[in-house]
Amino acid sequence: MTRQLAPQEVARFLSGAAPGSVASWGSAGVVVHRESLLPVCKALKDSADYATDFLVAITSVDYVEYFEVVYHLLSLRHNHALVLKVRANGRESPSVPSVTSLWQGADLQEREVWDLMGVAFEGHPNMKRILTWEGFPGHPLRKDHLGG
Amino acid sequence: MTNLQQHPEPPAELEAEPVVVNLGPQHPSTHGVFRLRVIMDGETIQDVEPIFGYLHRGTEKLAEERSYTQVVTLTDRLDYTAAMSNNLAYVLAVEKLAGIEVPERGMYLRVIAAELQRIAAHLIFVGFSLDELGAFHTPLLYGFRERERILDLFEMLCGARITVSYMRPGGVHQDAPVDFWPALDRFLADMPHYLDELQGLIAENEIVVARTKGLAVLLAAKAINCSMSGPVLRASGVAWDLRKQDPYDVYGRMQFDIPVGANGDTYDRLLVRLYEARQSLRIVAQARKEIPGGPVRTQAPFFIRPPVGEAYGHVEAPKGELGFYLVSQGGISPYRCKIRSPSFINLTALKEMLVGYKVADLVVIFGSIDVNMGEVDR
Amino acid sequence: MILAGNSLYRNIYGFFVGLLPDGLSWLGLVITGLILAFVFVNALMIFVAGVVYLERRVLGRFQSRLGPNRVGPFGALQPIADLLKMVFKEDVVPAAADKLVFAAAPIVMVVPALAMMAVIPYGKNTFVTDLNVGILFAIAITSVSSLGIFMAGWGSANRFATLGAMRGVAMLVSYEVPMLLSLVGVLLLGGTLSLVGVVDAQRIPFILLQPLGFLVFLIAATAEMNRAPFDIVEADSEIVAGYHTEYSGVKWGVFQLAEYGAMIVSAAVLVTVFLSGWQNPFVPQGWPQVLPSQLWFLLKVGLVLFLLIWVRATIPRLRIDQIMGFAWKILFPLALLNLVVTAVEVQLVPNPNTWQLWVLVAINLAVAVGAVVGFGAAFGRRRTNPTASVTLVSLQAEVVR
Numbered sequence: 001m002t003r004q005l006a007p008q009e010v011a012r013f014l015s016g017a018a019p020g021s022v023a024s025w026g027s028a029g030v031v032v033h034r035e036s037l038l039p040v041c042k043a044l045k046d047s048a049d050y051a052t053d054f055l056v057a058i059t060s061v062d063y064v065e066y067f068e069v070v071y072h073l074l075s076l077r078h079n080h081a082l083v084l085k086v087r088a089n090g091r092e093s094p095s096v097p098s099v100t101s102l103w104q105g106a107d108l109q110e111r112e113v114w115d116l117m118g119v120a121f122e123g124h125p126n127m128k129r130i131l132t133w134e135g136f137p138g139h140p141l142r143k144d145h146l147g148g
Numbered sequence: 149m150t151n152l153q154q155h156p157e158p159p160a161e162l163e164a165e166p167v168v169v170n171l172g173p174q175h176p177s178t179h180g181v182f183r184l185r186v187i188m189d190g191e192t193i194q195d196v197e198p199i200f201g202y203l204h205r206g207t208e209k210l211a212e213e214r215s216y217t218q219v220v221t222l223t224d225r226l227d228y229t230a231a232m233s234n235n236l237a238y239v240l241a242v243e244k245l246a247g248i249e250v251p252e253r254g255m256y257l258r259v260i261a262a263e264l265q266r267i268a269a270h271l272i273f274v275g276f277s278l279d280e281l282g283a284f285h286t287p288l289l290y291g292f293r294e295r296e297r298i299l300d301l302f303e304m305l306c307g308a309r310i311t312v313s314y315m316r317p318g319g320v321h322q323d324a325p326v327d328f329w330p331a332l333d334r335f336l337a338d339m340p341h342y343l344d345e346l347q348g349l350i351a352e353n354e355i356v357v358a359r360t361k362g363l364a365v366l367l368a369a370k371a372i373n374c375s376m377s378g379p380v381l382r383a384s385g386v387a388w389d390l391r392k393q394d395p396y397d398v399y400g401r402m403q404f405d406i407p408v409g410a411n412g413d414t415y416d417r418l419l420v421r422l423y424e425a426r427q428s429l430r431i432v433a434q435a436r437k438e439i440p441g442g443p444v445r446t447q448a449p450f451f452i453r454p455p456v457g458e459a460y461g462h463v464e465a466p467k468g469e470l471g472f473y474l475v476s477q478g479g480i481s482p483y484r485c486k487i488r489s490p491s492f493i494n495l496t497a498l499k500e501m502l503v504g505y506k507v508a509d510l511v512v513i514f515g516s517i518d519v520n521m522g523e524v525d526r
Numbered sequence: 527m528i529l530a531g532n533s534l535y536r537n538i539y540g541f542f543v544g545l546l547p548d549g550l551s552w553l554g555l556v557i558t559g560l561i562l563a564f565v566f567v568n569a570l571m572i573f574v575a576g577v578v579y580l581e582r583r584v585l586g587r588f589q590s591r592l593g594p595n596r597v598g599p600f601g602a603l604q605p606i607a608d609l610l611k612m613v614f615k616e617d618v619v620p621a622a623a624d625k626l627v628f629a630a631a632p633i634v635m636v637v638p639a640l641a642m643m644a645v646i647p648y649g650k651n652t653f654v655t656d657l658n659v660g661i662l663f664a665i666a667i668t669s670v671s672s673l674g675i676f677m678a679g680w681g682s683a684n685r686f687a688t689l690g691a692m693r694g695v696a697m698l699v700s701y702e703v704p705m706l707l708s709l710v711g712v713l714l715l716g717g718t719l720s721l722v723g724v725v726d727a728q729r730i731p732f733i734l735l736q737p738l739g740f741l742v743f744l745i746a747a748t749a750e751m752n753r754a755p756f757d758i759v760e761a762d763s764e765i766v767a768g769y770h771t772e773y774s775g776v777k778w779g780v781f782q783l784a785e786y787g788a789m790i791v792s793a794a795v796l797v798t799v800f801l802s803g804w805q806n807p808f809v810p811q812g813w814p815q816v817l818p819s820q821l822w823f824l825l826k827v828g829l830v831l832f833l834l835i836w837v838r839a840t841i842p843r844l845r846i847d848q849i850m851g852f853a854w855k856i857l858f859p860l861a862l863l864n865l866v867v868t869a870v871e872v873q874l875v876p877n878p879n880t881w882q883l884w885v886l887v888a889i890n891l892a893v894a895v896g897a898v899v900g901f902g903a904a905f906g907r908r909r910t911n912p913t914a915s916v917t918l919v920s921l922q923a924e925v926v927r
Contacts, residue, residue, distance in 0.1 A: 001393075001394060001395065002393060002394035027457070028457065028458050053372055053373075054372055054375060055375050056375065056462075056469065056471065056488065057460075057471060057473065057486070057488040057493075059473050059484075059486040059488075061475050061483070061484045061486075062484070070473070072460060072471075072473070072488075076372060076386065076388055079393055079394075083460075103373060103374075103375065104370075104373050104374045104375075104496060104497070105373065105374045105375025105376075105493060105496050106375075107496050108492060108493060108495060108496050109375075109492075109493065112492070116208070129201075130200070130201060131200070131201040131204040131525055131526070132201060132204065133201065140206060140209055141208060141209055141484075145209075167685060169685045169686070169689075175766060176762055176763050176766060177763040177764065190692075191689070191692075191693075191846060278842060279763055280763045280764075281763075281842040281843060282754065282755065282757070282761060282763060282842045282843020282844075283840070283841065283842040283843075284585070284754055284838055284839060285585075285589055286588055286589050286839050286840060289589040289590060289591060290589075290590065293590055353841075353842065355755060355841060355842045355843075355844060356842055358844070358848060359842065359844070359845060359848075383916075387919040405918035405919060406918070406919045407916045407917070407918055407919075408916065408917050408918075408919045409916055410916070410917065416916060419916045420916055423916050423918065427918075506845060506846065506847070507689065507764055507765065508758070508761065508764050508843075508845045508846065509845065510764075511763055511764050
C-alpha cells in the first residue's frame with residue numbers, strides 16, 4: 001500500500017530543509033511559496049528519507065483568485081506519496097518555476113498546464129502549446145474561458 | 149580505359165542536407181492522428197518533434213459540466229482500447245472523494261472486467277507491433293480474433309463492446325448474467341493456447357528478434373526520471389505495478405507475479421506485455437473462483453455531492469498508471485477533473501529513444517511504447 | 527533468329543506468309559507481332575487478375591477471415607470490380623511532380639514483365655521465340671524495373687516516395703548479383719543460355735542438382751519482385767506506400783499490374799530453370815502424357831506463387847541494413863560456393879549417367895544443407911530464451927519494497 005505522507009510531517013521537514021518555504025498545509029497537501037519550489041523539490045528528491053524520484057502528475061486548478069499547481073510526488077524506493085502545491089497569482093501572466101531540471105517527466109505535463117490553464121513555467125526549455133494549436137484564443141480550462 | 153586523372157576532383161564531402169519528413173497525422177502506423185516531425189539524414193533519424201492534439205476533445209473541461217455519474221461515459225473514450233480500466237480509475241477516484249463503499253461482489257466483477265480488458269489491450273498491442281514490423285496483418289488478425297471473445301464477454305456484462313460504461317461509483321452497473329460464467333470458463337480454458345501461439349510469433353521468430361533485440365534501450369533511471377509507467381517501466385527492470393504496490397479493489401488478495409524486463413529494449417517491451425496477459429488470466433481465474441454473492445452496487449444517489457476536498461485515484465491501466473485527480477467544491481459535478489494519462493506521459497522519452505535509429509525502427513519503437521491517441525489528446 | 531526453332535512466332539508467320547502474295551512477307555512479320563502482343567498483354571492482365579484474387583483469398587484464409595467473396599462466384603469477379611473502380615477514380619498528379627517522369631514510370635515498370643514473357647516456354651513447343659541468350663535477357667530486362675521505381679519515387683516529389691525509391695534501387699542492385707550467380711550453376715549443367723534449351727536439358731529437375739542455387743535464386747527473386755519479407759520499397763507501415771504513394775487510379779493499377787506481372791514472370795523463370803519447366807515430373811518425356819505440358823507449367827507456377835503468398839502472410843519485414851547485409855554476406859558467398867561445387871562436378875563428370883546423376887544429387891544436397899547450417903551457426907542469432915529477457919517477480923502485496 002502506498003503510504004500517503006502526512007502533510008504536517010512533510011511541512012516540518014521542509015521548514016528545516018528550506019526555511020520559510022512552507023506557506024501552509026492542510027489535509028490535502030503542503031502549499032509552498034513559488035520562489036522556494038525548486039529548492040523544496042530538490043530537497044525532497046535528494047533526501048534519503050523522502051527520495052521522491054517519481055513525478056506522478058502535475059495538475060493545475062483554477063480557484064479564480066489564484067491558480068494552484070499540484071505536484072503528485074512518489075518515491076519508488078519507500079513506496080510513499082505526497083502532494084505539493086504552489087500558488088500563482090494574477091490572471092494575466094501567472095507563472096511558477098519549472099521542475100524539468102529535476103524530473104524530465106515534467107516536460108510534457110508543464111506544457112499541457114500552460115496550454116490548457118495558462119500558467120507559465122519559468123525555465124522550461126520548450127514552453128509551447130501542446131494540445132491546442134498555436135494561436136488558440138485563451139486557455140480552455142480556465143473558469144472564465146469564453147465568458148464561462 | 150579512360151584516364152581517371154583528367155576528371156575533376158570530387159568534392160571532399162558531398163553536399164547533403166537533412167530531410168524533414170512529417171510522419172502523420174495521416175500515417176498507417178501512428179495509432180491515430182499523431183504527427184512526428186522527423187529530421188533525417190538519409191534513413192537515420194537526427195531529431196524528432198512529436199506534435200499532437202489532433203484528437204483533443206476537452207474531456208477535462210466536459211467533465212466539469214457533468215454529474216459525477218455521467219463522467220463515466222467520457223472516460224470510455226480516453227483509451228478506447230481499454231474502456232474498463234478507464235472506468236475503474238475514475239470510479240475509484242470518486243469513491244475516494246465521496247467516501248462510497250463498494251460491495252465485495254462489485255469489486256470482484258470490476259477486477260474481472262479490468263483484467264479481461266488488459267488482455268484485450270495487450271492483444272491489440274502485440275498485433276499492431278508485429279504489423280509495424282511488417283508481418284502483413286496476420287498476427288494482428290490473430291490478436292483480434294481472440295479479442296473478439298473478450299468483447300463478447302463485455303457485451304454479456306453490459307451490452308456494449310468498446311465504450312462499456314460498466315462501472316459506477318459504488319460498484320458496477322449490473323450483475324453478470326447467468327450465461328456469462330460458462331462463457332468465461334470457456335475463454336479461460338482456450339486463452340493459454342492462443343497466448344502460446346502469439347508468443348511463438350514473437351519470441352521465436354528470427355526476424356522479430358533481429359529487429360527488436362537491443363533496440364531503443366531505456367534504462368531504469370531514465371525511465372523513472374521521465375515518469376514512464378506501466379509495461380514500459382517494468383520492461384526497463386523496475387518492478388512497479390500499482391496492483392501490487394498500491395492495491396485497489398480486491399487486488400490485494402490476488403496471486404500473481406509481475407513480469408520484469410532485463411534489458412529495457414523493444415523486445416522486452418513486447419514480451420512483458422505477453423507475460424502480463426498470462427498473469428491477468430491467473431487473476432481472472434482466481435477472481436472467478438472466489439467471487440462471493442450479494443449486491444454489486446451500493447445505493448449511491450444519482451447526483452453525488454461529495455464534500456469539499458480533493459482525491460487522486462489511480463489504477464494500473466494496460467498502458468501504465470492512469471489517474472484521476474478530482475477537486476470537489478460540493479457541487480454535483482467535479483470542480484476540476486484532471487486525467488493523468490499514461491500514454492501522454494510515456495511519450496516524454498520518445499525523442500531519446502528514437503534518435504540515431506532508422507525510419508523502419510521508428511514505427512516499431514513508437515509502437516512499443518503503446519500509446520493511444522484518445523488518451524494522449526484527451 | 528526470331529524465326530528459329532519451332533516457335534509460336536514462326537508457326538503463325540508461316541500461316542500468314544501462305545496467305546499473303548509474294549513481296550509482302552514483311553507484312554506477315556508485322557501481323558504476327560501484333561497478334562502475339564495482343565494475346566500476351568491480355569494474358570498477363572488476366573493472370574494478374576487471377577493472382578490478385580488468389581492472393582486475397584489465400585491471405586484471408588491465413589488470417590482466419592474469408593477474403594473477397596461477394597462479387598461473382600466465390601468472389602472471383604472481385605479483380606474486375608477493382609479494375610472498374612480504378613478506372614473511374616480521379617488521376618491525381620501532385621502539383622510539384624515532374625509530370626513526364628511521373629507519367630512514364632508505370633510504363634517503365636510494366637514493360638519488363640511483358641518483355642520477359644517472350645522468352646519463357648509455356649509448354650512443349652509453346653513459346654514466342656527461342657532466344658539463344660534467354661536467361662541473360664531475362665535478368666537484364668528485370669533490372670529495368672529499378673529504373674521505373676526510381677522514376678516513380680523521384681517524379682512524385684514526395685519524401686516517402688523518395689525514401690522508397692532510394693531503398694528500392696539499393697536493394698534491387700544488390701540482389702541482382704546473387705541472383706545471376708545462382709543461375710551460373712544452371713548454365714554449367716545445362717550448357718545453354720536459352721530458356722527453351724534449359725528445360726530440355728533437365729533430365730531431372732535442376733532443383734535436385736542445384737538445391738543451393740534454387741534457394742539463393744528464390745530469395746533473390748523474392749527481393750527483386752519486392753515481396754515480403756523484402757518489401758521495404760513499399761513498406762506500408764513505415765513509408766506509407768513507398769514509391770507509389772502519390773499514384774492513384776489507372777496509374778496505380780498499372781503499378782499493381784507490373785508488380786504482380788513481375789511476380790508471375792519471375793515464378794515462371796524459376797519454374798523453367800529449376801523445376802523442369804513444362805515437363806511432367808512423374809512421367810518421363812516420350813511416354814504417353816495425360817495432362818498437356820502447358821497445364822503442368824501452370825500448376826508449377828501456381829505452386830511457386832502460393833509459396834510466395836505464404837511467405838508474405840507469415841514473415842515480418844527486415845530492416846534495410848539487414849537486407850543489404852543478407853545479400854552481400856550470406857547470399858553472395860552461398861551462390862559462389864554453389865558455383866564452385868557445380869564447376870568441379872561438371873569438370874569431373876561431364877556426361878553423367880543415371881546413377882552418377884543421383885550421386886551428384888546427394889552430394890549437392892549435402893553441400894546445401896551443410897552450407898546453410900554452417901552459415902546459420904556462424905552468422906545466425908543464438909537461440910534466445912524469453913525467460914532470460916523477462917523474469918517474473920513475485921511481490922507480496924501490502925509489503926513495501
